[in-house]
Amino acid sequence: MMDRTPLPAEFYTQPTLELAKALLGCLLIKETPDGTAAGYIVETEAYKGPEDMAAHSYNNRRTKRTEVMYAGPGFAYTYLMHTHCLLNVVSAEKDKPEAVLIRAIEPAEGISLMKERRKMDNLKNLTNGPGKLTKALGVTMEDYGRLFSEPPLILAEGYTPAEIAKGKRIGIDNSGEAKDYPWRFWVKGSPYVSRHQIESS
């Protein structure tokens, strides 16, 4: 049985870009009545709030959807995009709407359950996208506003990535100059990331 002691609250208080990198290798766990599924985070993107045109919280936009981004570090921000649920870790201090999007994980536990949910058998295609991993883990809008420090949604220590790569964020071409910020991070060489080609130093 792997260690699933939740990460301490202090973990989430580091600057958003640091947190985005620190989350790589961490174990994301979701418990449901059907069973437990978990995976190591291998890809993240940072969204930095008021000054980040790509962020939902750009210009301090505050709606029912983005409200939890203002709640302080360590909360889960889930939202729907084209019928898919996407998962973020809220960062920064209270009233500063910043967050880290979880874009891909490496399957670790409950793999047969994840395959069943995704209706596929290909391990590398199971959780290599923000909408794919939530479906595989069973993360839904019911997780909106939950803390990552207690069941059924937990972030725990995993492994330390040998090397971290970074590049432009994905899917935000309509975000002015913010689209070029190198705020996407991934575990270099991992076969479980969502894209392989785009890379910059």
Add this chain to the structure above:
DNA sequence: CGGACGATTCTCT
């Protein structure tokens, strides 16, 4: 109340 719009995914070509 209607219309536009995605921090996506899948299926082709």
Add this chain to the structure above:
DNA sequence: GAGAATCGTCCGG
């Protein structure tokens, strides 16, 4: 690499 699917949220009237 392009295009469709598809639906909740947000904003304007």
